[in-house]
Amino acid sequence: MTAVRVGLVSEGKTDFEIVRWAIGEALATEGIDADFLPLQPVPDRTSGTHSGGGWHTVYQWCLRNDAVARKRFFGGGLFAGVSDDVDILIVHIDGDIHQVFLAVFPGREICSAEPSEYSVEPTQTFAFCTEILKNWMYGAQGRAEDDHTFPAPVVMASEAWLIGGLGFHDQPDTIAAPKEAFARLWLLSQGRPVPPTIRKLKRHASVIKVAIEGKTADLSFADKTAAFIHAVNTIRAYAR
Amino acid sequence: MVSAALGRGITDIDLVAKGIRLSPPSLFKSAFKNRDLPRTFRLESHFTNDVTYSFDAVSSETATSLSFHSERATWNEKSVFGRSGNGATVDGASLPARPIASRGMYDQVRSLVPFPTPVVEALDSFGSYAIYSPQTEFLRGTEVGTAQQPPVGLHGEGLPQAMASLLSDWGSAEPKRKSWIDEIFNLVWSTGWTNQFGVGSPGALQMSTQIKTGDQTLYFRDRFMHAERNRVTAYDASEGVLFLTFMVILLAHKEAPPIFALDNVDSALNPRMTQYAVSSIVDLTKESEHSRERQVFMTSHNPTAMDAIDIFDDATRIFTVSRGQDGYSQVTRIRPPDGLTREQWIAKKAGRSMSELWLAGEIPGALGEVRF
Numbered sequence: 001m002t003a004v005r006v007g008l009v010s011e012g013k014t015d016f017e018i019v020r021w022a023i024g025e026a027l028a029t030e031g032i033d034a035d036f037l038p039l040q041p042v043p044d045r046t047s048g049t050h051s052g053g054g055w056h057t058v059y060q061w062c063l064r065n066d067a068v069a070r071k072r073f074f075g076g077g078l079f080a081g082v083s084d085d086v087d088i089l090i091v092h093i094d095g096d097i098h099q100v101f102l103a104v105f106p107g108r109e110i111c112s113a114e115p116s117e118y119s120v121e122p123t124q125t126f127a128f129c130t131e132i133l134k135n136w137m138y139g140a141q142g143r144a145e146d147d148h149t150f151p152a153p154v155v156m157a158s159e160a161w162l163i164g165g166l167g168f169h170d171q172p173d174t175i176a177a178p179k180e181a182f183a184r185l186w187l188l189s190q191g192r193p194v195p196p197t198i199r200k201l202k203r204h205a206s207v208i209k210v211a212i213e214g215k216t217a218d219l220s221f222a223d224k225t226a227a228f229i230h231a232v233n234t235i236r237a238y239a240r
Numbered sequence: 241m242v243s244a245a246l247g248r249g250i251t252d253i254d255l256v257a258k259g260i261r262l263s264p265p266s267l268f269k270s271a272f273k274n275r276d277l278p279r280t281f282r283l284e285s286h287f288t289n290d291v292t293y294s295f296d297a298v299s300s301e302t303a304t305s306l307s308f309h310s311e312r313a314t315w316n317e318k319s320v321f322g323r324s325g326n327g328a329t330v331d332g333a334s335l336p337a338r339p340i341a342s343r344g345m346y347d348q349v350r351s352l353v354p355f356p357t358p359v360v361e362a363l364d365s366f367g368s369y370a371i372y373s374p375q376t377e378f379l380r381g382t383e384v385g386t387a388q389q390p391p392v393g394l395h396g397e398g399l400p401q402a403m404a405s406l407l408s409d410w411g412s413a414e415p416k417r418k419s420w421i422d423e424i425f426n427l428v429w430s431t432g433w434t435n436q437f438g439v440g441s442p443g444a445l446q447m448s449t450q451i452k453t454g455d456q457t458l459y460f461r462d463r464f465m466h467a468e469r470n471r472v473t474a475y476d477a478s479e480g481v482l483f484l485t486f487m488v489i490l491l492a493h494k495e496a497p498p499i500f501a502l503d504n505v506d507s508a509l510n511p512r513m514t515q516y517a518v519s520s521i522v523d524l525t526k527e528s529e530h531s532r533e534r535q536v537f538m539t540s541h542n543p544t545a546m547d548a549i550d551i552f553d554d555a556t557r558i559f560t561v562s563r564g565q566d567g568y569s570q571v572t573r574i575r576p577p578d579g580l581t582r583e584q585w586i587a588k589k590a591g592r593s594m595s596e597l598w599l600a601g602e603i604p605g606a607l608g609e610v611r612f
Contacts, residue, residue, distance in 0.1 A: 044547035044593035045519070045556075046576075047586050056586060229259025 003033045004239040007086035009061050011054030012096060019152075019231075024234050032239045037086055039073075042082055055097045062091065062136035066075055067147050074148060086225075088238040089105050089149040090231065091133050098125045102134075112136075126227050128152030149240065152231040241268075242285045245295050246367035247593045251305040259394045259501070261370030265299035265306050272275035287362035290316045293346075305554035307341040307550035310463045311563060315359050321345055337519055365533050368497040370394060372490065373509065379482035380475050381442075391493040392486065399482075400474070400487045401458040404439040409494060419530075424492040427484045427520055428460075430513070434472075436461035447473045458485065479508035484517060491524050511595075514540070518548035522556055543595035546603075551594070552582055553574050558594075560605035572605050 010016045020036040025033045040057050048056040070089065077084045088089070101115040114133035118128035134143070134152030142151070244254045254264055269281045284294040298307040312322035321330045323345055328329070328335040330353050339345045346363055367538075370389055377383035378396035387398035391405060402509050410421045428437060438462045440452050446469065458479060459475040474482055490496045496569060507512040518538065525534050538545070549556045551574055558574040598606050 044595065045550040046547075046552060046594055047580050047591075048550075056582075058589040059583075060586055063587065176336075 001031050002037065002239045003036045004235060005090065006235055007039045007089040008092060009039045009058055009089070010038075011057055012040075013038075015054070015092060015094070019090075022228065023232055027236065027239070028226075030236070032236065034136050034235065034239075037084065037112075039089070041200045055093055055100070058091060058093050058133075059136060062133075067138065067144055067149075067227040070147060071147055074146070085189065087240065088235055090152045090235065091149065092152045092154065092231075093129055093133060093139060095122075095125045095129050095153055097132070098128050101128075122226075126153055127166075150234050151191060152234065154227050183210065241297075242283050242293065242295075242367055243369035245283075245308075245311070245344045246293065246363050247344060248344050248347050249340075250308070251295060252532065255306075257388050258352065258369070258505070259373060264293045264301070265303050266301045268297070269299045270286060270308060270568075278452050285366070289358035289362065290314075291359050291362040292480065293363060297390045299476070305342060308343075308345070311345050313363070314347065315356055316573075318360050320355060322350060328497055337608065359420055362433075363380045365498045369499045369501070371501040371503055372482055372486075373503040374486045375480070375507070376479050377488060379479070380477075381457050382451065382475065384454045389497070391495040394485055396482075397484060400439045400454065400458050402493060403437070403458055404456065406489060406493050407438065421492045424488050424524055427491075428481060428516065430516055430520075431481045431484065432477065433462055433464065433478075434460040435463045438484070440471075442473065445471055447475055451475055458482070480510075481511060485507045487517065487521065491521065491528075499535045499537075501537035501539070503539050504540040504541070509542075512543060513542040514542045515544040515547045518545045522548060526555060543598040546594035546598055549594070552585075560603065562605035562608050570605060571572060574606075 008016060008019060010019060015170075016036070016038050024034050024036065040061050047060050051190060053185040054203055072078060073084065073086050073089060075085070096120065098120070102120075113122060113128055115128060118124040130151045130153055136147055137143070137151065138147075155175055241250060241255065241260065242531055244258045244260070247258070247358060247416050255456070256262060266277050269278065271277055279300075280296040280298050282294065282296045285294065286292050289312040291314070293311075293313045295311040298309045299307045299371040299462050308323070309462075310322070313320040314509075319394045320328065322328065323339055328339050328345065330349055335349075339348050340476075346367070346418065350360070350363075361592075367583060368389070372392075372394050375383070375395040377515070378385060378393065378397055380490070381397075381400065385393055385395070385397035387393035390402075392398055396441050402608070406421070410418060413421065429435060439456050440459055441455065442451075445457065445459050447453070453473075454474060458477070459471045460477050462470045463473050464470075487502070490500060506519060509517055518540070521538065527534050528534050540546075546558055548559050560570075560572050560574060564570045564572050576582075589602075592600070594603075601607050
């Protein structure tokens with residue numbers, strides 16, 4: 001089995017857990033053992049962590065970790081005996097920031113790409129988010145060759161990747177009880193206890209699956225999976 | 241001191257009960273070089289609903305305690321009560337006798353006069369204010385004292401009794417209040433090692449016979465330990481969990497004052513726990529069913545305490561306290577420039593947190609001046 005260590009910057013704990021699970025499952029079917037390292041620091045409240053702005057966390061991480069600072073992740077770490085090296089850094093963001101930026105940030109300096117130049121079609125949202133992340137990560141000079149940091153936006157919300165993750169197998173039935181898998185992951189990502197019996201878990205599962213599907217109802221299956229497959233392919237290229 | 245004046249008065253015993261460190265009366269008054277020493281000093285307070293209260297206090301080197309020179313409370317700019325060298329008035333009418341000089345006038349007349357509700361609400365709620373400064377010996381129970389103002393003493397005196405009372409309340413509470421108290425209990429669970437606490441007698445718990453404590457002690461269940469040896473008394477528990485338990489009482493107990501101060505809120509807590517604890521206090525204070533009347537003042541020397549405060553939110557504020565060139569104390573509110581959005585602010589500080597800005601010396605007045 002080959003391995004890949006992925007440093008993952010995401011908007012929050014839920015996103016991290018979803019991405020880790022969905023991509024991890026997909027790579028595992030190809031014999032790749034992906035180990036994910038959560039990288040976002042616990043930011044301060046003035047930077048908006050409790051005001052519904054999870055993307056602030058990603059933006060702030062990019063500001064603090066420019067290309068020079070990021071080199072520490074790829075070459076030796078900071079402390080002896082503790083290796084926090086990664087093979088690849090993935091910066092993930094929910095595509096719903098396109099809507100936010102359309103409403104709030106036209107022409108602002110934080111928004112390198114003009115949101116109104118992108119339609120609300122899923123592929124355009126993906127392109128917009130990619131452009132934003134590239135600008136935050138690489139600046140105007142673009143990505144350096146030895147910088148293994150890549151954008152990985154999701155079209156709507158990371159919940160879509162749950163569905164994408166299942167769809168990637170092309171046979172969701174191979175995963176035992178997918179509804180329960182959703183529910184278990186969801187509860188874990190919320191820091192809530194997982195019910196000890198399948199019966200109790202199932203009670204949660206139906207409600208949660210409906211919620212997830214409702215949140216991603218506007219997307220076609222292809223839309224849900226396209227960004228996901230893009231991320232999987234990006235990481236796969238770095239598997240050792 | 242204003243709170244003491246609205247309570248019983250401003251003698252030493254009154255000030256101690258508020259958590260004020262005692263000094264000789266003359267040292268309460270500013271005495272700068274090349275400045276005339278005033279005979280009195282004045283404190284003014286402004287409350288919501290246009291209620292004000294102010295007093296002038298006399299402090300001299302010969303006096304054994306502070307005393308009132310004058311006092312005045314107003315509502316909608318009209319005098320509610322007051323006193324001066326010319327006598328005392330309540331609602332415009334003169335009192336036949338002078339109030340006692342060392343005792344606050346409000347405390348002397350409030351039960352006799354039907355003051356307007358906004359005045360009573362403002363002065364009563366601030367009158368119960370106190371500065372809490374928990375100390376390990378009291379929290380552990382090796383030092384025993386009395387809680388002068390219920391539910392718990394300023395240093396942690398009577399913590400087991402306060403917790404027993406809170407647990408009793410929790411046991412009989414309505415679902416909504418029970419859920420609210422449960423939320424506050426999360427402060428204790430946040431330590432990660434305990435998932436139950438209670439109050440018991442030291443004899444029934446495992447504690448060294450050489451240790452002298454009060455009749456009751458707190459205990460915590462260590463979730464990693466064997467069922468027969470998993471109860472850890474306050475004497476053996478971590479300082480952090482005791483401090484957080486103390487916070488639980490102040491936030492959840494019905495008798496806790498609506499307005500209070502926590503000195504050195506970061507005591508015994510690591511940086512991450514400091515941020516979590518302050519965040520929780522902020523949230524629980526703002527979300528309380530009585531949030532309108534609740535207010536908490538906290539002091540800290542731990543930078544991560546600042547990470548728990550949103551300076552864009554007018555309801556949560558950070559002040560630096562420093563001394564200027566002339567030695568005057570300066571209290572300055574830290575807030576973003578007018579017109580700057582949160583996103584612009586994040587970009588301007590290059591993604592750094594408030595704690596990092598503090599450590600970098602980029603928060604004016606927050607580090608003071610170090611003379612080498």
